[in-house]
Amino acid sequence: MLGFGVTALMLVGSAAVHSYLWIRLVRDTTGPGRFVRRLATCGVVLSALLAPGTRILTPLFDPSDGGGGRFLAWPGYTWIGVLLYLVPMLLVLELPRALVLRRWRRAERTPSRRPSEPLAEPCVEPCAGASTELPVPARAEAGNRLVGDRLVGDRLVGRRLFLGRAVGTLAGATALGTVGHGMSSALGDPLIKRIPVMLSKVSPRLAGLRIAVVSDIHLGPLLGRAHTERIVRMVNGLRADLVTIVGDLADGTASELGLRPDL
Known part of the structure; x- marks a missing residue:
């Protein structure tokens, strides 16, 4: 059971991470x-x-085979795996995204050169018959400038939307593809590598000794008894003289996994 401080830290951290995800995957990709x-x-x-x-x-539910904890663990831990790749991928894309936006802003701010007409000398004194309204060409020019600025803004917004969707699609596809490949490997048959060990200073009586090195079984809510029994059968089929488990045997404590403490 997690303590209050750890629980609060997890909730605050999740809120901070998902605030960033909302900005990049929701605000930047939708209107x-x-x-x-x-x-x-x-x-x-x-x-x-x-x-x-x-x-x-x-841990509050039964995480063993057939227990209620497995129905929560499968979608939850799978999605956590996606987040562990999604967030770093978005952070890596921050620099290219910023450079593209900067280039677009510079291009939009650069004024287009137009042939200008000579301006008339301004009147220092109120000119006789001067009108307070802009002449027709000036009004047309002001209207065109207003329309042009609006078009430039709309074009920049459309580009930002396109860039946000491209970044989100790339990061999401990378995260989902990586997790999918990892799950297919983890749920498949364990990989067996046969490595000959050549040691000159070992007694000749140990020649032919077979040592099975087993790691990353991860017995827990995701990989239960059936997965572990399959590994045991494969190791027994190797007819090893010595079996060593070098790490990551289980995820969680014996009580959380529903194991008898005397086993």
């Missing part, structure tokens, strides 16, 4: 007031609750 933005915002809020909630609530 204001759109239904898609509201729907995506709800998704970000759900993710902000699911990520720490999985770590907090899973």
Whole structure:
């Protein structure tokens, strides 16, 4: 069971991370007031609750095979894995995104050269018959400038929207692809490498000794008894003289995994 301080830290950290995700994946990719933005915002809020909630609530339920904890652990830890790749990928893309936006702003601020007409000398004294209204060409020029500025702003907003969607798509595809590949490898048959060990200072009586080095079993809410039994069968099939487990045997304590402490 996690302490209050750790729980509070997880909630605050999740809120900070998902605030950044909302900016990059929702605000930068959708228009204001759109239904898609509201729907995506709800998704970000759900993710902000699911990520720490999985770590907090899973130990409270039975995480063993068939237990209720596994139904929470599978989607929760899978999504946490996606976030662990999604956030760094977005951070890596911050620099290229900033450089592209800077280039676009400079291009939009550069005025286009137009042939200018000679300006008339201004009247120091109120000129007779002078009108307070702008002449027709001047009014047309002012209107064109207003329309032009509006068009420039709309074009820049459209480019920012396109860039935000491109960054979000690239980061999301990378995160989902990486996690998908990792899950397919983790849930498949363990990889067996046969490595001959050549040692000149070892007694010749140890020649032919087979040592099975096993790691990263991760017995827990995600990989349960069936996965572990498959590994045991594979190791036994190697007919090793010595079996060593070098790390990451289980995720969680024996009580959390539903194991008997006397085993």
